[in-house]
Amino acid sequence: MSISLRWAVGYDRAPVKLQTADSAPDWRIADDVFLVARARDGEMAAFEELVRRYRNDVYAISFHLLRHREEAWDCAQEAFIKAYRSLGSFRGDAGFKTWLLRIGANHAKDMIKKRRVPTVAFDDGLENDPPAGAQAPDAAIENKELGQAIEEAIAALPEIHRTAFVLREYQGLSYQEIAEVMGCNLGTVMSRLHHARRKLQTALLNRGVVEGDVP
């Protein structure tokens, strides 16, 4: 039995074997540049792979900004929709993830502006499931209170400080990538991170969570 291979060519990365004569394309092994190109051509399966890869990154930044699970879900969906409709404008000079997070962060900010009633995130317990393994009840309560205190401190940060902090601490973006997402320069990124961390340290000290001098 002979198998013919179809090669992906025309990009600045090594060709990627995607398909044999008898099988459907395996999008999981394609890189972002190729997937974007295919999605731009209308290949929905390629776009779906991009959604699969980055859904949690977009959801996380949406949640940290909106502090509301359902709104974060909607925001993440809208971010991908906007990205799909804007694929023609993606130049590839920044990474696709960075470009996508910028869309998500901007949409979350728009949603916040449109809120008529300030939304207060509630703790439904689903996001603070205790880790597997037994924990003493007192320790579990203490950890839950500590986690809640930190979440409240993060939520109380000004939006630009919170965005920079979340992108660094939860998304692991570099300073340069944060600058691209937020549309600012490196110095501004460092300044925002500095302010976010100072505020968190102060908040934790005031709550007695940590010991030390006020920074």
Added chain:
Amino acid sequence: MNACSWQDEIARYFDGEHPDAARVEAHLAECPACRAELAGLRQVRALLPPAPSAISDAQFPLFMEGIREKLDAPRAYRWRTVWPALSFAAAALVVAVSAFLILGGGPQPALANEVESVSTELSGATVNVYENDDGVTTVWINVTKDTIP
């Protein structure tokens, strides 16, 4: 507060962004204030709660379906993008109609003729002039049978 001028350097080192980590480490060995600064940064990071619940593999089909539905749905036109086109179309229509009227295109409306006087040589004939609201003038001549030649 860390009074040392290396404060920004410590933050960059902490984030793995400093181009000369060895130099920072040498300074840390000699600066208690910066060591405390670094310890404070590490403490905050260590206390961070885990990331919010992810969109699981089981939830992904529902998430993707929502995206597909919105992509397939006809877009609600946003006035901000449609208004310029509508404005242009309306302006073009006004110009076209104006040109049509000014240049006299199409049949002109009938103008009513005012009857100033009526006379006839027919003996015994009477003439009535009627004018309706549409400006149509009717001249009604009544003659007797004997008058008709």
